[in-house]
Amino acid sequence: MDVYRLTRGFPREELYGLTQQLRRAAVSIPSNIAEGQARDSPAEFRRFLRIAQGSRAEVETQILIAIRLGYTADANAKNLLSLLEELQKMITKFITRLT
Template sequence: MHRFKELEIWKRSRLFCSEVYAITSKFPESEKFGLTNQLRRASVSMPSNIAEGSSRQSNKDFTRFLQIALGSAYEIETQLLIAQDLNFVKDSELEYVFSELQEIIKMISKFKSTLKI
C-alpha cells in the first residue's frame, strides 16, 4: 500500500485540477453542464484514482487505477483541444497546461512501470 499524499503524481495532478477549474471558470455559461463539467470531472478523476488505487492491496489493482487516471488525462487533453477549437480558451493559456499535463502523463506512466505485478 502506498501513501498517496506522498506521491508526486498525486500532488501534481491535484494542483493540475485547480488549473482546469481556473480555465473552465472563463467558459461560457452555456457550457456549465457540457464541456466545463466534463473537464472538471476528468481533472478530479486523475488524483482521485491515484488515491483510490494506492489503497489497494495489490500492485495489479493499483496499476488498474493508474491506467484510469491516464485515461482521464487523455480525456482532458482532448476536451481542452475542443475548447480551443471553439475559442473558449486562448492558445497562450493552454501552453503551460498542456506542458504540465504531458509531464503528469509521463510521471504516471513511469510510476506504473515500476510497480511489480
C-alpha cells in the first residue's frame, strides 16, 4: 500500500515506466510468499521466499532511482526503505528456519 501511495506523486509520463514496474515488484513480494506457502514442500517455500527477496531488492532499487530522479522526497521514501530492510530480515530468518 505504501508503494502505491508513494507512486501517486510520480510524473504522469512514468505511469507505464517506473510507476508500473515499482507497483508490480511490490505486489510480487506477498504474492510469492503466498504461493510458496501454498506449495506442499519446505524446499518450494524457500524457493518462493528467495524470489520474494529478489522482488524486495527490485523495489528498493527502484525507490532509490525515484529519489535520484526527484520523483519523491527522501523523507517519504526513507520510511519505506526502512520497512523493506525489516522485511529482508524477516524473510531471511524465515528461510533459515525452513532449512
